[in-house]
Amino acid sequence: MADTLLQGLPVSALRSAAPLLLVLLGECLTQRVGRINLGVEGQMLVGAVAGYGVTAVSGQPWLGMVAGAAAGALLSAVYALLTVAARADQFASGLAVLMLGFGVSAYAGSGLVGLRIEGFALGAGGTTPTLWLAVALVPLIGLWLYGTRTGLVWRAVGESPPAASAAGITPWKVIVAGIAAGGVLSGLGGAALSIDHTRTWAEGMTAGRGLIAVGLVIVARWNPWLTLPAALLFGLAEALSLRLQAGGSAVPAHLLHTLPYLASLVVFAVTCARLKGGGGPEALRAVFAR
Amino acid sequence: MNAARLHRSAIALGGFAALAGAFFLLIGRGPIDMLVAIAQASVGSGYAVGESLLRATPILLCALATLVPARLGLVSVGAEGQLYFGALAGTGAMLLAPSSLSLVLLGGVIGGAVWALVPALLRVVADVNETISTLMLNYVAALLVTWLVYGPWKNPQSQGWPASIDFTEAARLPLLGESRVHVGLLVALVLGIALHLLFTRSRWGLVLDVLRSNPRLAPLAGLSVTRQVLLTMVIGGALAGLAGIAETSSVQGRLQASFANGAGLSGFLVAWLAGNRVLPAMALALLVGGLLAAGDGLQMMTSVPSSAVLVVQGLMFVAMLGAGAWKKGGAGG
Numbered sequence A: 001m002a003d004t005l006l007q008g009l010p011v012s013a014l015r016s017a018a019p020l021l022l023v024l025l026g027e028c029l030t031q032r033v034g035r036i037n038l039g040v041e042g043q044m045l046v047g048a049v050a051g052y053g054v055t056a057v058s059g060q061p062w063l064g065m066v067a068g069a070a071a072g073a074l075l076s077a078v079y080a081l082l083t084v085a086a087r088a089d090q091f092a093s094g095l096a097v098l099m100l101g102f103g104v105s106a107y108a109g110s111g112l113v114g115l116r117i118e119g120f121a122l123g124a125g126g127t128t129p130t131l132w133l134a135v136a137l138v139p140l141i142g143l144w145l146y147g148t149r150t151g152l153v154w155r156a157v158g159e160s161p162p163a164a165s166a167a168g169i170t171p172w173k174v175i176v177a178g179i180a181a182g183g184v185l186s187g188l189g190g191a192a193l194s195i196d197h198t199r200t201w202a203e204g205m206t207a208g209r210g211l212i213a214v215g216l217v218i219v220a221r222w223n224p225w226l227t228l229p230a231a232l233l234f235g236l237a238e239a240l241s242l243r244l245q246a247g248g249s250a251v252p253a254h255l256l257h258t259l260p261y262l263a264s265l266v267v268f269a270v271t272c273a274r275l276k277g278g279g280g281p282e283a284l285r286a287v288f289a290r
Numbered sequence B: 001m002n003a004a005r006l007h008r009s010a011i012a013l014g015g016f017a018a019l020a021g022a023f024f025l026l027i028g029r030g031p032i033d034m035l036v037a038i039a040q041a042s043v044g045s046g047y048a049v050g051e052s053l054l055r056a057t058p059i060l061l062c063a064l065a066t067l068v069p070a071r072l073g074l075v076s077v078g079a080e081g082q083l084y085f086g087a088l089a090g091t092g093a094m095l096l097a098p099s100s101l102s103l104v105l106l107g108g109v110i111g112g113a114v115w116a117l118v119p120a121l122l123r124v125v126a127d128v129n130e131t132i133s134t135l136m137l138n139y140v141a142a143l144l145v146t147w148l149v150y151g152p153w154k155n156p157q158s159q160g161w162p163a164s165i166d167f168t169e170a171a172r173l174p175l176l177g178e179s180r181v182h183v184g185l186l187v188a189l190v191l192g193i194a195l196h197l198l199f200t201r202s203r204w205g206l207v208l209d210v211l212r213s214n215p216r217l218a219p220l221a222g223l224s225v226t227r228q229v230l231l232t233m234v235i236g237g238a239l240a241g242l243a244g245i246a247e248t249s250s251v252q253g254r255l256q257a258s259f260a261n262g263a264g265l266s267g268f269l270v271a272w273l274a275g276n277r278v279l280p281a282m283a284l285a286l287l288v289g290g291l292l293a294a295g296d297g298l299q300m301m302t303s304v305p306s307s308a309v310l311v312v313q314g315l316m317f318v319a320m321l322g323a324g325a326w327k328k329g330g331a332g333g
Helices: A002-006 A009-032 A040-058 A061-085 A090-108 A129-147 A149-159 A161-166 A171-197 A209-219 A224-246 A258-275 A282-288 B002-026 B031-043 B046-070 B079-096 B101-126 B130-150 B183-201 B203-213 B225-252 B263-273 B278-302 B306-329
Strands: none
Touching: A009 A040, A009 A129, A009 A149, A009 A171, A009 A209, A009 A224, A040 A061, A040 A090, A040 A171, A040 A209, A061 A090, A061 A171, A061 B306, A090 B263, A090 B306, A129 A149, A129 A171, A129 A224, A149 A161, A149 A171, A149 A282, A161 A171, A171 A209, A209 A224, A209 A258, A209 B130, A224 A258, A258 B101, A258 B130, B002 B031, B002 B306, B031 B046, B031 B278, B046 B079, B046 B183, B046 B225, B046 B263, B046 B278, B079 B101, B079 B130, B079 B225, B079 B263, B101 B130, B101 B225, B183 B203, B183 B225, B183 B278, B203 B225, B225 B263, B263 B278, B263 B306, B278 B306
């Protein structure tokens, strides 16, 4: 029992984590420029449905990934318009975008329910291309954020828009770019979920992954390098819950499915207790300071 | 002031009509026809009005549930989970005491309060951001309900359909007259007015206002933020729990999976758009309820899937948020 439970667990945990990791990286960049976007859940959903639909029609999973990214970016533009142009509240705007994404994806996907697609071919050891994509982006984004001039500009805007402005940066442009980056990556994450991980479309299939990403960014301390372990935590809990279920565990499936949420919440709580509100981009504290 | 508000409403309404019209054109429907059909399906008949009020009830209670902690400056997004856990606890009470409506309602209220107490304690003890903890707990509560109705509480007579046994006649919330609208609506309206009076007239309302605008004043004024965090979160949870048990014991008549239909999130947006003021939240909840009820009618009348109405609801919130913040923005960034 213990053997079958643990065999290949790292790879299945990574596969469960890959869609979340993409979203997490995106939300990490968005929060770095000082915005908390709860709409990533909706962006993930439209990414999942667009990616799945395009893959089903064209038979090209990579084309589907591109479509997913585009759909996520498009929906994130609504969030950018609301929070940057109209200066609406971040949380409320995020939830409105979430709702819009849920509705749009349910409407667009009504003909896709129950359909199955080919998706990507599995690589060595059961790995998949989206897994590699997600893992490869971690060092790329990490190096970019901490090692380049534009990375510094983004961090500066996240710390203090007025100071960045004084240094000749136009903060709102950077903020929009950060939101768009989040849109692209959450759309990719959604597409990775429907095209690669589940190979099917179902209404609301992201099941809170986007919202969990918002919390895990804090666990990862807004550091792209740390998004990998944070996403793995969720992936591990999910992979374990599926295995326990398949292994005929005495604990019912629906209770096991609470495991990833509870595990994320516990780690989140421990992180918060240790950070005590500090550690994030300064401009975010304006959101949290109450 | 009033002119500004009127101006804003006009922008929101115009923006919404434009967005919704564009969406209807996109899916190949006449925008005017669809808007008329929506109006008809929400207030066009006595039955339609009843359905609108029915959909508005949990949204109003969830808006109040969001609004109470928000008066202290807390951003709780947990009404949905509290609604589920309230329904769960109330159903548990019904299984134990099948003929006591008051115990069932009490169970619902306490269940919602307990589910809200978790993020409140996390906030007080470990400084855990309540927005994110409540979001995660929403999924846990919904999964607990799903587990129960597929497993231990599944009605053996329901032939595969996952639901608890039917509530006994005695444990059902009474209906208003001949309609499907239940007493919960009246309770929600009364509670709303009571909260409005408390916020605007009582010492407690002032305490919340003071703490929201400057938490650092608290120790100087001899006030305890901790106590208010726990109190407002628990009151909010109790209201959402009431929404859950009212839906279950009246509209559905049994506990089912995913019955909330996003009432918690709609409630959050209603509360926020109302600026966390009770009276505007009441009006907005009725509006959103009407729109959602129209969705069900629309599906029958025009064969547009109800998910299209979710899109329209989302567009409505987007238009209102955009318009609401416009005047603050003024010129420049």
